[in-house]
Every structure is written in structure tokens, then in C-alpha cells.
Amino acid sequence: MQHIRILSAKKLQPNQRQYLLNAGFAVTEADFIGIKHKDFAARDIAENLIFTSQNAVKSVTEKCGMELLADKKLFCVGSKTKALLERAGCRVEAAADYAEVLAAIITKKYRHEAFTFFSGNLRRDTLPEMLKEAGVALNETEVYETIITPHEINAVPDGILFFSPSGVEGFLKENAIGNAVCFCIGTTTAQVLKDITDNIVIANKPSVENVVIQCINYYK
Template sequence: MKNKIRILSTKKLLLNQKQFLLNANFCLLEADFIKIDFHKNKIESKYDYLIFTSQNALNNILTNENWKKLKEKKCFCVGKKTKTILEQNGFDVVESFDYAEELASFLIDKYSSNTYTFFSGNLRQDTLPVALQQANIIFEEKQVYRTDLTPVKIESKVDGILFFSPSGVKSYLKENTITNQVCFCIGTTTAKELEKTTKNVVIANQPTVENTIIQCINYFNQKNTN
């Protein structure tokens, strides 16, 4: 490549995640466009099963002094990494899914007579709770973390942007515009938020940070070989 591809990540990446881009000879800019604040209230559940659709919700639970009592209950979750963290901490995961839509359909089809505690954040999508309500499934929602937008003005020109949540998209657009940059999304929910602004959207094959990065690398490598 004559000129290095310049990529902006809308959250700070782990060292091994950065290495994918650096090994591909890309330039990386990164900034945290959202901030997560954990609630410190006591965590309890009076229902049959636990639901986690966010690693942030789970990470907060694990900092709570009485979280081990929750291990008596089985879980449903969204995300392979969330499932791994749950199992590493002794939770019994009945099923995991890539998206909340898939989880909602499964619960409605297979577990509609059970009750649930859903751990969430303030900017969570409506997908799961609305589906459960419409199916008359009993659940309680406990908000255990808060997402705040922390916009950053990006002065440098970039070729591609990595997005990992709808809130990250909203935060980016508060101080920046999207013109001809290619936007790489961790999943369909993030893509839907972006598609209000641009059609230059590539969605990861799997909803992970690593796969989002790989899609970005593959896109530009293919573009430069054509």
C-alpha cells in the first residue's frame, strides 16, 4: 500500500485487538465515545432465570458483594464472551445467542411459562422487553449500569470507522460527520443506527470486536488488490 489505511475505533481496543490492525500495516486512532458507570445498589432476583444481554451488566454484577447468591439461578445471555465470563464465574448458561431478537424468540417458544430477571443499562434496546411483554411473559428489569455519551472531535482524516454500539454511533455524530468513510459495525443493531446517516456500512459476520476488525482489514486489503 502506498498510503497507510487510517482507522478510527470508537472505543479503546485491547492490545491484542490493536495488533490485528497494526500487523496489517494500518494506522489506528482510538477514543472512548461512551462511558460506563456501574450502579452499586444491592443485586437480587426473585424470579426463575437471569438474562444478560450486555457484558457491562454482567461486569457490574460481578463487582457486587452478593453476586454469588445469583449463581443459584440459571442464565440466558447474548454474546459468546458474555457466556464465557458467566461460565468462568460458575453460572449455568442454558442457552446463548448472538442477538436479543434470537433470545426473545427462543424464550417465547420454549420458556414462556417461566419468569425472568433482566439486567440492563439505561440505553438498552427495546427488543427483548417489548417481545416479552407482548408474549405476556413475567419479568423484572434491573438497571445496573449507565451509559453516557462522551463525544470527541476527530480532526484527522480516516478511511474507516469501527462502531460497537448504537450509543457509540450517536456520540460520534454529535461532534463529527460521516462522508465517504466506510463504517464497520459489530452487529445489526449498530448498523441500523448508522444507516440513518450512511450506506457505507459493513457488518461483522460475528458480533465480536475481533471480527469487526477482521472485516475492516479484509475490506481494505481486497479493495487494494482490485
């Protein structure tokens, strides 16, 4: 197994990296995107708040403090986003692994309420379009920016762990997929690669840990 070279398209937590090392892989990590918190005006904030990433939560709480979230109903995408909010003492009204699932929950149970969506500059259209089509009152505030940070990778990897479409974009600016197997956190990330390679494995659950597990299982 020593010859299997794995590249992670973001810096991993020490325990996540250790799982790969324990499996006998050689591991390289590089952040192909960076995050910049944006200045924004906290105006017209609805009673229901939507977060689709941890970055949005961090941007809002750094700018406005936790008091902005107090007494609000919180809706989020991703288990890590939900956990971050709950660790801060917030109660999450509804959460889902994918934006379209959360949008379906909102349009079914909360369609007559008003929402504020805290987003990044590269956010997908899925959630706001689904809500607007259903007549849900929605305003959007962009609170962070995703910046592509390309790096050239010298050693050709056997497998690449991808965690976002923008991470794929950052990698491809100075590197090629070649014959590498691409392990993707979700279908949106995999979609970016579909015209480039057929060697795609999608995580069962959209989490970093599950991407790591899929990679280990693939090479067992």
C-alpha cells in the first residue's frame, strides 16, 4: 500500500490525515481555495436564517456576534454547519445534507414565513430558486468570498480528495486529473468532473470523514 499516493484538495484535520496514513497511503495536502469574510450590512434580517456552510456562520458571528442568531429559527445544510451552530448554543430548526432537500423542507412546512439566506459569492442557485419558485419570501446577504488559490503538484497522485466545485477548479488551473481516482464529497463536486474523468467515487454522506473512508475502502 505504500505506493498509493493521495492528494487532499484541502488541509485535513490531524485525525482525518491519520486515518489515511494508518491505511498505508502517502498523503499530500493543499488548500486550492481560500475564504475571505466580507463586510456586510445586517439589515432586513428575517426571523428565519439559512446557512449552507460553516464559512457563512463564522462570517456572520464574527461581524454581528451571536446575538443576531438569538431567538431566530435556524436552517442549515451539512452536519458540520449544524454542529457549529449547536456548539454555539443555537437551536437548529431544520437541517439537511443537500440544499435541495432543505429547500423542499422549507417549502413544505414554512412556505408562509420569511427567510434571510447568508451566502458566499460562489453559492449555487438551487436553494434560492426553489424557494422563490414556491413563493417563499427570501432576501440574501453575501457574507464571504471564496478565492481560488492554485498550486502545482509535482508528485502525480493515485487518488484525489475533492470537497467542493471550487476546489476542483483550483486544482485544475495548474494540474491535470490524469488517471487519478477522484473521491468527491457530493454530487455537485462530482458534476464538475464528469466531462474530465470517469474515475469518480462519491461519498455516501457529504462529510470529509466519509470521503476519507471511501478512499480507504476503494484501495483495500
